[in-house]
Amino acid sequence: MNKRDAVLSLIDSSSKPAYIPAGFFLHFGPDFQRGQSAVDRHMEFFHYTGMDFVKIQYEKKFPHLDEIQTPDDWVKLPEYPLDFYEEPLEVVEGLVKAAKKEALVVLTLYSPFMFAAQTTSYDLLTRQIKEDPEKVKIGMRIITNSVMRFVKECIRLGLDGFYMSTQGGEADRFDNPMCFDTCIRPFDLELMEEINRQCLFSILHVCDYQLPYKSIDRYKDYPGQVVNASLELTEGKISAKEVSRLFNRPFMGGMNRLGALAKGTKEEIVSAAESALKEAPERYILAADCTVPADTSWDNLKIAIDTAHNWRK
Structure with a gap:
């Protein structure tokens, strides 16, 4: 079973995953964020770490x-216009050609917010x-139109899917849920639903990089074949199994x-990974x-x- 099949088996309820896939990602330095150097760096990282899919870092602010x-x-x-995205599209095209036969290739997609x-x-x-959410909504529409143009071109180039990142529903961001429902949710869903219709595999990422969440329930009907989120909430932890359910x-x-x-030692990393694996649902990355x-x-x-790949319950 190659890495594409291994990850896709997670979303096939009729099959049992052959092993537990794993993947981590980081931003590469400025010398490796565009052109062939970015393609080569992503492939070097993918092969060195042994991760199970290629996740392209998006670097065009x-x-x-x-x-x-x-x-x-x-x-x-x-x-x-589309030529605004020329550099990331070049990286997408290069990595689809370099890696698609070997593994799923997905790209980070930031939300309109x-x-x-x-x-x-x-x-x-x-x-x-x-x-004034109604007036800001005009800007969200303009941004979504721009990003949709980019998404469709990535799909045309053969990208398997996206790592769809969303914010805006964090604790203490908005007291009034109308703000989220007016300026964030509809534009998230417009992009994600198009991706869901066209793509083989995407990951919904509920991003707590800016602020923590009291609850992630409001995202439970967002598209994506897999969900990635922090287990740390403002009022305590949620388990991986609870998120999966x-x-x-x-x-x-x-x-x-x-x-x-x-920053941990090898023993600390193995211990932390094993703790996560012990608490994981059956279908898990x-x-x-x-x-x-x-x-x-x-x-x-x-x-x-390696700890994930060698794990047996």
């Missing part, structure tokens, strides 16, 4: 626009959504990106709760991945 100061200003937001935060800031965006799909995660993976720090040793990640 939306430009920061100082002119977005009030909710009325979102109408000024430009809609970026996250791209909007790049355009302004999280604080300003959050404040403006609270003030809540979302009715395999879970990916279980390890703290800032814990043993980042060992991973971190988000992107690990860029200076994390590749050897550390290989240790965790």
